[in-house]
Amino acid sequence: MLALDVLAVLSAACWVVLALGRNLFWLPRPRLPRPGPEPPPGRWPALAVVVPARDEAALLPTTLPTLLHQDYPGRAVVVVVDDGSTDGTAEVARQLAAPPPPPDREPQDKERLACVVVRAGDRPAGWAGKVWALAEGAAQVPWATWLLFTDADIQHPPGSLRALVGLGESRGLDQVSVMARLEATGWSGRLLVPAFVYFFAMLYPFRTVTGRSVRRAAAAGGCLLVRRARLEAAGGLASVAGAVIDDVGLAKALARAGGRLWLGYDRGIRSVRPYPRLADLWAMVRRSAYAQLRWSPAALAGTVLAMALVFLVAPVAVVVGLLLPDTPAAVAGGLAWVIATLTFLPLVLEEGVAWPWALGLPLAAFLYLGMTLDSARQHRRGGPQWKGRALPGPAAPQRPPHAANDRPGR
Structure with missing residues (x-):
């Protein structure tokens, strides 16, 4: 023995x-500071929230209103990008984006953020579907100083946008990313969801994701705020066009371009996507x-x-x-x-x-x-699939002409 x-x-x-x-x-992650009563120094910068959505009609009624009812004091818009959905995702998003009829006697609800719904164009060869949808959404808002990439299953608490942009502006950051809280239901969720965060933190300790270190750079793609100027300096979303793990890849690209990063946690930013079975x-x-x-x-x-x-x-x-x-x-x-x-x-x-x-x-x-x-094993048998679509492998992507800075090429 x-x-x-x-x-x-x-x-x-x-x-x-x-x-x-x-x-x-293994210690608890850095918390996203809540916004104070005063805005960060200077004017609130323009913000665009880009939500890639592929067959998300069931989840959008829970998540999209939490973005539309944010109290962001600057110019802001939510862009929902329908990524080839077959379940009526775009129609559901348009219904949610439409302002409610005025009540007869009660005062009007507070102003909602503007929302536009667009359909992603044909995906170029070598691009991952989500990354292309993000690029299509970002191309709609060239005026935005900050871009918040957030998944369609992410629910945001009140004040989330103020907190994210406020942290980025007050600390001079180029990335503010928050790992959303996942649903931990059933025996598999209670065991594997905390372990998922634990193994991620073991690979990318949250407290080291600061400054401009490429080796320590990381992000969580469910809630990823980036400064547009730094994103363009890093080569835009084309720099991670074919990446399966696009969030970490984008963080490393930002760090290589001199960007300052932050990765943390907020209990209120949570995924509502259920994982009821081990198979999920x-x-x-x-x-x-x-x-x-x-x-x-x-x-x-x-x-x-x-x-x-x-x-x-x-x-x-x-x-x-x-x-x-x-x-x-x-x-x-x-x-x-x-x-x-x-x-x-x-x-x-x-x-x-x-x-x-x-x-x-x-x-x-x-x-x-x-x-x-x-x-x-799946890779050797032809590569991974996600929502009925093959994901790119290790081959270099083919990039369309306008992808370098994510501006419209139409």
């Missing part, structure tokens, strides 16, 4: 390093897991070995060590499991999940490892 003893000790050593290093990635979460992660490894078999093999050592050795060492018995393996494995659980616990509680689920981190890692392997 010497081999198991050595592996258990290595696993425990890895967890000591992870817990004390990686900028304490599995499909979401499988779509991009192998792309995260740059479609590299060597990186995949290294990831499998690393995750097995860090996450899976500990429970195996505890069980085998208690049954044989093998005290060194049980003690080292138990220490690794305890440290892992304690680092996972803050995010579990922050996501509103009961604390015993923190003990399940090894199982969550095992499932995510399966999703990653399945993502590689």
Whole structure:
């Protein structure tokens, strides 16, 4: 059992390093400051909110009104981009965008943001559907100083736009991104949703996403505010035209162009997309897991070995060590499991999940490892699909002439 003893000790050593290093990635994320009574210095800049929507008719009635009723004091518009939907997404968006009839006796509701609904043009070869929809939306609003890219399933609390732009203006940032709170329902959601955030934070510690470091650059695509001038300096959305993980790619492009970044969290910015079954979460992660490894078999093999050592050795060492018995393996494995659980616990509680689920981190890692392997298998069989559409692979995209600065080429 010497081999198991050595592996258990290595696993425990890895967890000591992870817990004390990686900028304490496991602590709660930086919070989005709420706007104060006074606006940031100077005039409120012009803002355009771009919402790519593909077959989102069921969710828009819940999410789009939370944008339309924002109290942003500057010029602002919401642009919903229908990305080839077949379920009447555009019609639903237009109905929601239409102002309600005036009431007979009650005072008028406060002014709503303007909203336009456009249909994305034919997608050029090599472009990911979402990125092209964002480019089409951004091309409609060349006057906007700030662009907020937010998914159709994201619900925004009152004051969200003021808080996002206010933070960007007051700190001189070029990116303000917020990881939305995901729905954690069912056993799979309670186990895997906090783990999703945990693994993301392990790869991209939130507190390191500051300044202009390309290596530390990251973003969460569900809520991503960018300064347009810096986006154009970075090559526009064409710089991530074919990216499956477009949010992190865009953050790195902004950082290379000298942009200052911020990544944090706000409890009120949340996704309303349900993931009631393990299969739903599995499909979401499988779509991009192998792309995260740059479609590299060597990186995949290294990831499998690393995750097995860090996450899976500990429970195996505890069980085998208690049954044989093998005290060194049980003690080292138990220490690794305890440290892992304690680092996972803050995010579990922050996501509103009961604390015993923190003990399940090894199982969550095992499932995510399966999703990653399945993502590689799917890639070898023709590439990932999302909402009935193939996603680009590692080949370089073909860019239309106007894509460099995202301005209309019509």
